[in-house]
Amino acid sequence: MLVRDLIPLLDAELIYGSDDIDIREIHSGCGSDMMSDVLAFVKDQPVLLTGLCNPQVIRTAEMMDIMCLVFVRGKRPDEKMIELARERGICLLATPHTMFTACGILYKAGLVGGA
Incomplete structure (x- = not known):
């Protein structure tokens, strides 16, 4: 799945990363507001769905090679x-969906968990 595919699935707004959405492949996904869980369990170029809106999310994404962040519940960086x-070089999206709903939509579309 490409980052571009996430946008219509999640009714998302692209905040940053338009140059990369057609080439960045997403192999797995993770939903968490706890960056310690992301550090412990995430792998394989995932997309991270989170309601946490602070610079630590970007730093965690960089450390874990997460190429796309989706902010849920209408949150905006x-x-x-x-x-x-x-x-x-991390793509940013925002969706009005809750984390539970957004994760379910991506799972139904064929994205697997990153743990």
Whole structure:
């Protein structure tokens, strides 16, 4: 699945990363607001769905080679976070769906868990 495929599935808005959405492949997904769980369990170029909106999310994504972040429940990163994602080449999306619903939509579309 490509990052571009996530946008219509999740009714998402692309916040950053338009140059990469047609080439970045997503092999797995993870939903968490606890970055310690992401550090412990995530692998294989995932997309991370989270409601946590702070710079630590971007730093965790960089450490774990996460190429796309989806902010759930209508959350939106601030300009500092967008700039940090830009510097690290991480795509940012925002969806109005809850984490549970967004994860279910991606699972139904064939995306597997990253643990």
